[in-house]
Amino acid sequence: MFTEKWIIMKKIETIFLLVAVLISQFAFAQKFPSKGYSSITEERSRNIVGFLANDLLEGRDAGMHGGYIAAEYIVSMFKEWGIEPFDGESHFQHFHAAKNGNSWVTEADFDITAIVEAGAENRFMKNVLGVIRGKEDGVVVVGAHYDHLGIDTAIKGDGCYNGADDNASGVAAVLQIARAIKMSGKQPRRTIVFALWDGEEKGLLGSRFFVKKCTFLSDISVYMNFDMVGRDLAEKPGHLSYMYSAGNPLFGEWLKEDIKKQGLNLVPFYKASDNLIGGSDNTPFARKGVPIVWYHTEGHPDYHRPSDSADKIDYPKLTDITRAACLCVWRLANVRDY
16 A cells, blocks of 8 residues: 555656656747847848958958958957857868869869969868857757859949948858857857858858868757748748758747747748758758758848848848847757657
């Protein structure tokens, strides 16, 4: 009799303990400190995009002077906010790239010494990698490319490809998320790597290099990508193309919940797919089976033209996308299973 009662009591105690743990985990993952969230502002979006899309950066061509300035600017932001270097020493991940026929390759693809010595065009590029260390195992990578197309001297007049939407907007989102999580004062469970890729316009060079050299690929639970998140369509105000891995339906539910709870002016098109490959830096990760979350606000007439300028960005929309994504990153770094 005593034994049966004791067993029942222990079972009830265990159930209550499990429920308490689950509630604690849910609350930890869901609640992001308001001081971090409120630090994501339209003004900061304007400042970041305005600098990166300035003519002085000469279109941020990969491996060229303007691209180097952009990289230094990003590092200066990381240092100011206390975002540590990924490898503990430098925020830069350097790599050498060369043109092989009509395509660009890096030293991670094969030994490019011979084609460089034979006169192939080559450049020294660099990813910018910052990190917020987690308490436990696991890594979330949040990325956007910072390079663009440079200057076309054959164009009369303004030949500078400023790339405000493509992809200063994505860089602004990543930087503000990094700052917000750092300002929250809370350490995430998983480590968060903030990656600003070089050489995307030449064939996803930076992200491909990172993935090929990555020694902890199996620890990456998700890759979040931003590419062109700053424009709005007159016929579809608030439109956001939100793509995510079909095997992770929670990614879609989280965005729906946050838009409703936070009153964000976004009207997402939800696309869950098992094949999120092509067009941007999510591709090298997706090819390795890493789950993907991808934000995009669609193409427009200024795509890959000098007219992609900072004055055409919808900053309130960019800011709302950044806020929604920040809440998603916090969940990705703290929810145990998704």
